[in-house]
Amino acid sequence: MALDISFIGEPEFFSLVVLPLLIFFARIADVTFGTLRIIFISRGMKLLAPFVAFFEIIIWLVAIGQVFQDIGSVVNIIAYAGGFAVGNYVGILVEERMAIGLNLIRIITQYDAEELILALKSDGFGVTAVDANGKHGPVKLIFLVVKRKDISTVIKMVHQYNPNAFYTIADVRSAKGGDIPHLYRKPRKRLTGRFRKGK
Template sequence: MPNWAFDYLVLPLGIYLARMTDVSIGTVRIILISRERKILAAMLGFVEVLLWLIVITQIMRNLSNVFCYIAYAGGFATGTFLGMVVEEKLALGHSLIRIIVPEKGEEIVQNLAQAGYRSTTLEAQGARGPVKVILSLLRRKDIPIVLGILKDTAPGAFYTIENARKTSDPELWKTSGQEGESFARILWRRQSRIRK
């Protein structure tokens, strides 16, 4: 292989791929840290830094090669995007969906329960009158299902989705044998047990 082929094709391509991989790993690692997955985050951190050291060593050896700089920057940008896509596909953790509707609240709760999702309903006052606020804790990978139920039941409903960093019971999102049992009821039962 000619020297120019290595310097201007193989080396930049290797830098690009390694940087893309290390930044993708770094993006996922940061998300795992926020989800308190310490051991997996630490292992990914080891691989991330090892790859970064390999890449930066090659950059330092080839300071006059502008293609290495372009490959480094391109790998960083691609790795950031790829890391977010990977994390989105993994859909780790839980989310809290808050649905605010002036009507059809009971129907939404019923449809969520039929699909296997618990919810708690609150009466509230909105700018245009009374509304129902429906809260439901679910796995992140179930968000599209719940949004589909919401779209079918109340297409104009307002909703927000938040990451639930930590829950007292990781199985809380599952329905129980008691149909229609709310989060509030479950929490009340737990408090009663603690007081005894």
């Protein structure tokens, strides 16, 4: 028994199903591009932001044009709004996966930070450490600028060597000079002897 799919070509099916889906996915695409564009602007990416904006506005014009052709269609309006909501979420996920940009990590340790500092340096990170005093006595302030994709590596090392350390992460708009690991970092050297999990 053959499956009857002749209804797909019906005008009513197109207006109630196909067109709303096209609007929905077009809106997801253009809002995703818009989210990325805002993030690129905030990070000072002067060339990438307008490139993304070009495709964003083209897709938006297509989607809004379809809505205006039948402005009274509740289905189209819902599809447009739903695509806008989902597009924001997808845009954030895409940006997180791309992991573009630099971050400043500030670490405050209340215990001996020698093992953590040496571990970070052995993994290719540029580290600046300063002696300071906190609420409960002497502390060590550790600063390093890393690529976003390397944040998880640094945090794992903090948890390993100084699990009670306090740390903050902030975006860096631009950086020049210093020692920022390259895209393909050298593999971390094995630490032996006294360089083991700290207190």
